[in-house]
Amino acid sequence: MESLIIRYLARGTALKREADKLSRNDYTTATVTATHAILYFMSAFACDDLSRKLQGKLQVHENWKSTSEFILWVINLQKESDEPELEGLWYSRPSGTL
Amino acid sequence: MVFPSFRNTLTYCSHQLHAMCQQRLYESELRYLRSSYKAFEKQRQRDNKPSLEPDGQFWRVWTESTIHYSMIAKSWKSGQGKLSESVLRDKFPNTWKARERWGAEKVADDGEFGSRYRLPLGSGSSIAEAVGFAQSVLKEFAGFKGINYSSDI
Numbered sequence: 237m238e239s240l241i242i243r244y245l246a247r248g249t250a251l252k253r254e255a256d257k258l259s260r261n262d263y264t265t266a267t268v269t270a271t272h273a274i275l276y277f278m279s280a281f282a283c284d285d286l287s288r289k290l291q292g293k294l295q296v297h298e299n300w301k302s303t304s305e306f307i308l309w310v311i312n313l314q315k316e317s318d319e320p321e322l323e324g325l326w327y328s329r330p331s332g333t334l
Numbered sequence: 335m336v337f338p339s340f341r342n343t344l345t346y347c348s349h350q351l352h353a354m355c356q357q358r359l360y361e362s363e364l365r366y367l368r369s370s371y372k373a374f375e376k377q378r379q380r381d382n383k384p385s386l387e388p389d390g391q392f393w394r395v396w397t398e399s400t401i402h403y404s405m406i407a408k409s410w411k412s413g414q415g416k417l418s419e420s421v422l423r424d425k426f427p428n429t430w431k432a433r434e435r436w437g438a439e440k441v442a443d444d445g446e447f448g449s450r451y452r453l454p455l456g457s458g459s460s461i462a463e464a465v466g467f468a469q470s471v472l473k474e475f476a477g478f479k480g481i482n483y484s485s486d487i
Contacts (some may be wrong), residue, residue, distance in 0.1 A: 241458070267344055268476050268483055274351060275465045275472075279447045284459035285358070294369070295362040304355040307348050314345045 241283045248276030252306070263313055270310045277303045343425070347471050349413030350455050354464045356405045357457060363399035367392065406457070414454055422453065429470040 251273035281299040288295055289315035375384045388396075423430045433453040451463035451470075476483030 264479060265481055268472060268479075268481050269425070271348065271351075271468065272471055273346060273349075274481070275447070275468055277353065278461050279465055281358075294365055295358065295363050297357070297366075299356045300358040300362065304352060304359065307352045307355060311345055311348045311352070314348070 237283050237287050239303065244276045244280035244283070248273045248280060250309065251276065253311075254333045256306070259313055267310055268313050270306070274307055274310065277306070343417065343421075343471070345473055346415070346417035347468050349409045349416070351468055353406050353409035353413060354455075354459070354461060356402050358410060358461070360399055360402040363402065366395055367377060367399065371396075389392050391479060410456070419454060426471055428474055428475045429467065432470060433467075472478045 242301050255266045255270035255273060258269055277299075281296075281303060284299060285295045369402075370388070370392050371386075374388055374392070378386050419430075421460075430453070432450075434450050436452050446463060447462075449462045449466045451466040453467065454458065455464055455467055473483060475481075
């Protein structure tokens with residue numbers, strides 16, 4: 237399971253970097269790439285949770301917290317520029333992304 | 335074919351993934367709170383005190399857990415409201431056809447990337463199901479938009 241976690245994290249990290257670069261000029265492809273990265277992170281952390289559970293340990297809180305934050309980044313990225321602000325903190329567009 | 339706007343598809347899929355993450359956070363916090371409570375109770379008995387004395391960390395996690403609890407409901411509502419069964423059936427036919435039905439045996443274990451899923455996703459879905467569902471939506475969406483998307487692992 238350890239090798240699976242490492243593989244998923246490596247792939248997720250590479251895709252996240254790619255999404256970050258794409259987000260400067262191509263929101264659509266950046267979002268697809270970032271969502272793909274999220275799927276790798278979620279798979280990796282689900283494996284990690286299971287592994288820790290088998291050892292009688294608590295989950296690493298930071299794993300899901302950081303993934304949650306990354307998803308919010310993706311949600312903000314998808315927001316169309318002409319839309320009104322919705323639901324407060326979820327749609328606060330970072331400065332310089334218009 | 336009228337395809338939902340970008341935001342109306344991947345955004346709502348992201349909200350569902352967000353709900354899953356918030357749920358994991360919440361479950362983790364509940365485990366911590368239960369474990370801490372037991373430790374505080376033992377301490378109380380040892381010291382023969384009339385009441386528990388939780389520390390600052392306990393209250394911080396307790397407060398965050400209430401926030402995450404409300405976020406779970408909010409994210410599910412946002413995700414399922416617009417990416418409804420009818421939208422999935424009409425706009426993502428392959429994803430819809432590939433679904434398993436609720437009531438079926440367990441469909442996937444965590445860590446099975448791109449595995450089978452039951453729709454609609456909900457609080458009883460596993461991470462593997464959420465990943466399988468989102469991957470299928472991504473694949474169809476990317477195909478429609480002409481984006482090169484590889485689901486290799």
